[in-house]
Amino acid sequence: MSTKIPAGNSELFYKYLDTCKGEVKSRSTEGYYHVDVVAEAYTKGFSDGKKSGKNEFLKLIVSNEIERFVQKANQIYILSKNVISFLKDKKFNVSGLYINLSPSRPSVIISVSNEFLNDDSFVETAYSKVHDNKKIFSELFNEPLDIGFISNDSLEEALLKEDGFGYVEKY
Numbered sequence: 001m002s003t004k005i006p007a008g009n010s011e012l013f014y015k016y017l018d019t020c021k022g023e024v025k026s027r028s029t030e031g032y033y034h035v036d037v038v039a040e041a042y043t044k045g046f047s048d049g050k051k052s053g054k055n056e057f058l059k060l061i062v063s064n065e066i067e068r069f070v071q072k073a074n075q076i077y078i079l080s081k082n083v084i085s086f087l088k089d090k091k092f093n094v095s096g097l098y099i100n101l102s103p104s105r106p107s108v109i110i111s112v113s114n115e116f117l118n119d120d121s122f123v124e125t126a127y128s129k130v131h132d133n134k135k136i137f138s139e140l141f142n143e144p145l146d147i148g149f150i151s152n153d154s155l156e157e158a159l160l161k162e163d164g165f166g167y168v169e170k171y
Contacts, residue, residue, distance in 0.1 A: 012167075012169070013077050013099075013167060013169075016099075016101075016166055016167040017070065017073050017074075017101065019166070020069070020073070020101045020166070021066050021069065021070070069101075069103060071141075072106065072137075072141055072143075073101050073106075075136075075137060075140060075141070076099060076101065076106050076108060076137070076145060077099065079108075079133040079136060079137060079145070079147075080097055080099065080108045080110070080133075080147070081097075082129075082133060083110065083126070083129050083130055083133055083147065084097060084110060084171075086129045087110075087112075087125070087126060087129070090125055092112065092116055092122055092125070092126065093112070093113065093171070094110055094111070094112055094171050095111040095112060095113065095152040095155075095170070095171055096110070096111040096152065096155075096168060096169060096170050096171060097109075097110055097111075097167075097168070097169040097171075098110075098111070098157075098160050098165040098167070098168055099165060099166075099167040100163065100164040100165045100166065100167075101166070101167070102164055105144075105146065106143075106145055106146070107145075107146040107147075107148075107164075107165070108145070108146065108147040108148070109147075109148055109149070109150050109160065109165060110147070110148070110149050110150070111149070111150050111151070111152040111155055112126075112149055112150075112151070112152060113151070113152060113153070114151040114152070114153045116149075117149060117151055126149060130147045130148075133145075133147065134147060
């Protein structure tokens, strides 16, 4: 199942997203499903599930879980780029974007110059925008999204990759 790439979005991000779908698929088949998937299965009814068979039913659940994961991942990417565009408009240059699409706890790290992290104006402006975007994600998916900043002066990309930040964009 390959994700269609909308015009204007990063092809690199969608390639990364495709690699993450396997994790969602294996997690879904372990018997732990999102509440929306369970509710949908319940409304379909027991007799419907009996007719379609266990394998088809599991395929439906996995497909729904992957679709939800893709929706969340796209929103994470859009909200991250929104923060970066906002900061650039305010003349705060961003060095990199790091995304971890872990199904259990997605995270975003934006790297900036150390001087910005010590600038009260940056902290107030940046974290206000981050708060707004985290709120949007929470309202859409009823889940938290971690977005934070890190100094690019002492950034260890290899350690970030080990921690699951598999998607990187440099600026």
